[in-house]
Amino acid sequence: xxxxAKVLDRITSGLKKFQxxxxxxxxxxxNESDTVVIITDLLSEVFGYxxxxxxxTEHVVKKTFCDLAxxxxxKVKLLIEVKAIGLDLKDDHIKQAIDxxxxxxxxxxILTNGMNWQIYRxxxxxxxxxxxxxxxxxxxxxxxNENHIEPVYYLCREALGKSLLDEYHSQKQALxxxxxxxxxxxxxxxxxxxxxxxxxxxxxxxxNEEIEEVxxxxxxxxxxxxxxxxxxxxKKIQKAANTYLRSSSPSPKKETKDSSVTDxxxxxxxxxxESSSG
Numbered sequence: 001x002x003x004x005a006k007v008l009d010r011i012t013s014g015l016k017k018f019q020x021x022x023x024x025x026x027x028x029x030x031n032e033s034d035t036v037v038i039i040t041d042l043l044s045e046v047f048g049y050x051x052x053x054x055x056x057t058e059h060v061v062k063k064t065f066c067d068l069a070x071x072x073x074x075k076v077k078l079l080i081e082v083k084a085i086g087l088d089l090k091d092d093h094i095k096q097a098i099d100x101x102x103x104x105x106x107x108x109x110i111l112t113n114g115m116n117w118q119i120y121r122x123x124x125x126x127x128x129x130x131x132x133x134x135x136x137x138x139x140x141x142x143x144x145n146e147n148h149i150e151p152v153y154y155l156c157r158e159a160l161g162k163s164l165l166d167e168y169h170s171q172k173q174a175l176x177x178x179x180x181x182x183x184x185x186x187x188x189x190x191x192x193x194x195x196x197x198x199x200x201x202x203x204x205x206x207x208n209e210e211i212e213e214v215x216x217x218x219x220x221x222x223x224x225x226x227x228x229x230x231x232x233x234x235k236k237i238q239k240a241a242n243t244y245l246r247s248s249s250p251s252p253k254k255e256t257k258d259s260s261v262t263d264x265x266x267x268x269x270x271x272x273x274e275s276s277s278g
Contacts, residue, residue: 001164003146003153007048011152014046015143022085022115022138029086035114036067036082042114043070043080048157059104066100072161078108085114098122098130108165110155115139119155121169129228133169178233181224184215186237 003011018038025038036057044051049070059069059079068080081097083089089111101109101122111118117136123129134151141148154165173179183189190208197206216225224230 001150001153001168003149004158007153007156007158008146008149010048011046011149011156012143014042015138015141015149015152018042018046019138019141019143026085026115030084032067032082032084035085038085038114039068039080039082039112043068046152047155054157061100061104064100066097066104070160072157076104076106077160078110078155079104079106080110080112083111083113087113089113089116089118094118094120094130098128102128117155119165125232133172173233176229176233177221177224178229179237181220182230182234182237184220185212185225186241188241 043049049055054071056069058065066079067082069076070078097109097111109120119133121131121133
């Protein structure tokens with residue numbers, strides 16, 4: 001991912017400024033309110049959000065309050081639940097953050113203590129599910145390493161406004177073991193494997209069902225083909241295949257007027273011309 005030079009400079013200089021601030025705050029074991037103040041400054045100076053119009057504190061979610069919300073063009077795009085910098089992020093903190101997102105109908109939620117940032121995406125299925133997309137530990141970031149900076153960039157104003165976080169998530173899904181495992185079992189891939197095996201062993205009869213059985217029993221791990229993530233991957237691959245088939249199918253030809261009508265018109269014109277000449 002190519003990060004715009006202006007954004008890269010802002011992130012790099014911001015990291016150099018805030019890494020020691022975060023380390024000092026952790027040593028002093030500052031409370032949650034002070035951690036929120038630091039994170040608000042981070043969101044403005046590193047991530048590029050306008051402190052007064054795009055960062056909202058104590059965002060109301062069904063009679064409760066989420067610590068921070070990010071708005072773009074007046075619409076909430078991201079909720080951030082903050083814990084004191086000295087606290088480890090635990091399961092009950094994760095549940096609290098996910099509940100905020102689920103109740104507010106917001107897909108993207110961050111749980112952070114300032115040093116550790118966990119980025120979750122909520123799936124509004126039944127039941128509601130969550131996925132830890134990735135995690136950032138600010139003390140481990142090397143500001144000179146662009147690979148370290150890229151995960152930070154996806155949370156920046158410039159990236160979030162272009163839905164690059166969603167694109168990153170889609171790419172990660174496509175390359176997940178669940179998607180690739182289910183893709184290997186599609187008829188298209190089985191046909192390719194069969195063709196290549198027949199090329200290697202001419203005259204040997206091989207069926208797709210036999211290849212699938214080998215893949216399921218000996219090659220693909222069981223956990224890849226079982227569970228909700230596997231089922232979801234299978235459904236999305238099937239849906240994509242059906243969409244492709246519909247779009248590639250030739251459209252039915254529209255019925256045209258019977259050619260005899262045109263011929264009849266020509267014959268009538270000829271008769272009129274002949275009678276007028278006589």
